[in-house]
Amino acid sequence: MRRLGICPNAYYNYRKHRKADYYAQKAVVQEQIRSIYHSHHGVDGYRSMTVYLERRGYRYSRTTVHKYMNRELGLHSIVRPKKPGAKPGKPHKIFENKLKQDFTAKEINKKWCTDFTYLFLKNGDVRYNCTIIDLHDRSVMASITDRRITSDLAVRTLRKALDSQPGPKEGLILHSDQGSQYTSKAFVEFCESSGVTQSMSKAGYPYDNAPMERYFNTLKNECTNLYEFRTEEELYQTVEEFAYVTYNHTRLNN
Numbered sequence: 001m002r003r004l005g006i007c008p009n010a011y012y013n014y015r016k017h018r019k020a021d022y023y024a025q026k027a028v029v030q031e032q033i034r035s036i037y038h039s040h041h042g043v044d045g046y047r048s049m050t051v052y053l054e055r056r057g058y059r060y061s062r063t064t065v066h067k068y069m070n071r072e073l074g075l076h077s078i079v080r081p082k083k084p085g086a087k088p089g090k091p092h093k094i095f096e097n098k099l100k101q102d103f104t105a106k107e108i109n110k111k112w113c114t115d116f117t118y119l120f121l122k123n124g125d126v127r128y129n130c131t132i133i134d135l136h137d138r139s140v141m142a143s144i145t146d147r148r149i150t151s152d153l154a155v156r157t158l159r160k161a162l163d164s165q166p167g168p169k170e171g172l173i174l175h176s177d178q179g180s181q182y183t184s185k186a187f188v189e190f191c192e193s194s195g196v197t198q199s200m201s202k203a204g205y206p207y208d209n210a211p212m213e214r215y216f217n218t219l220k221n222e223c224t225n226l227y228e229f230r231t232e233e234e235l236y237q238t239v240e241e242f243a244y245v246t247y248n249h250t251r252l253n254n
Contacts, residue, residue, distance in 0.1 A: 026068070029053070029058055029060065029068060030068050030069075030072070030073055032053060032056060032058060033049060033053070033065070033068060033069050033073060033075065034073065034075070036049060036052045036053070037049070037069070037075050040222075041222065041226050042075070042077070043077060043221065043222040044077060045076075045077035046062060046065045046066040046069050046070055047062060049065050049069055050062050050065045053065065094178060094183075094200060095183075095198040095199055095200040096199065096200070097175075097199055097200060097201060097202060097208060098173050098175070098197065098199035099111065099173065099175050099199055099208070101207065101208060101210070103135050103210065103211050104135065105134070105135040105136040106136070107136060108134055108136045108137070108165075109134065109136075109165055109169045109172055110135075110136065110171060110172060110173065111134070111135040111136070111172075111173050111175065112132050112133065112134055112135065112141060112161065112172065112173070112174045112175070113132070113133050113135060113174075113175045113176070113209055113211050113212045114130065114131065114132040114133075114154070114157065114158070114174060114175070114176045114182075114212065115130075115131065115176060115177060115209060115212035115213075115216065116128055116129065116130050116149050116153075116154075116179065116181065117129050117131075117216040117219070117220075118149075119145065119220075119224050119235060119239065120224075120229075121229050121230070121231070121232060121235060122228040122229055122230050125232075127145050127146065127147060127232060127235060127236075128145065128146060128147070128148065128149040128153065129143060129144070129145040129216075129219075129239060130143070130144055130145075130146075130149075130153050130154055130156075130157040131143045131157070131212070131215065131216070131219075131243065132157055132158065132161045132174070133211060133212065133215055135211060138211060138215070139247075139248045140215070140243040140244060140247055140248055141160075141161035141164060141165070142157045142158070142160040142161035142164065143157070143239060143240060143243040143244070144156055144157045144160065145232075145235065145236045145239050145240075147232075149181065150181060151180070151181045151182075151184035151186045151187045152186070153181070154181040154182060154184075154187050155186060155187055155190050158174065158187075158190065158191070158194070158196070159190070162194060162196075169195065169196075170195070171197070172195065172196050172197065173196075173197045173198075173199050174191065174196050174197070174198055174199065175198075175199040175200070175201070175208075175209060176198070176199075176200055176201070176209065177200065177201045177203075177206075177208075177209055178200050178201065178203050182198070182200070183200075215247075218247070218251075219239070219242060219243070219247075222242075222246075222251075223238065223239070223242040223246070224238065224239065224242075
């Protein structure tokens, strides 16, 4: 080093301070990771964590975030249970599948998907949620939870979605499964009177309505499965807050 005109003490002091800066910055980033992880109830993996860090001004590769988060902090995304396989449904009145697994939409209010799912209270009672999402940006247009899974619940959810979108909705397609709620006289007539064209999945093919499957998996794994609901009011409020606030405006749902 002396031959290069470098003082050894200066060189080692430089390396010492550089190392100290590295560990100080690393501690800051790991604290950010802890904050994001716990505020999101432990559902984020290192890939989504990388994006959330970037939103806060910390640009790191996925490899580095994986190292900091998984290997050093021991923080891992909550393991999600596998969903039971879907059983083929019994056909009732069948509408043509107009989406054919094309889940893209260049404009809003052109392609909507809808479905039902079941949710539980602490005492084991079941409640049913009906949700509609827009395939343009996967945002939730309407979400209603009730005690019974009926065609009236399907109608009320669609009416809520339509009322939330002022202006004409020409050419709107609503895709669902072949459940009796969606093939009922009341629901079919409401769609016709509202100018909504129905589209349906093939019986026993949940992948024909994959965006709804994904949304409900997210709702349960990142929200309802994390809590115990003593009252239906608690459940209803939590589901609505997740749909309209967390999912539509906070969470990465690309």
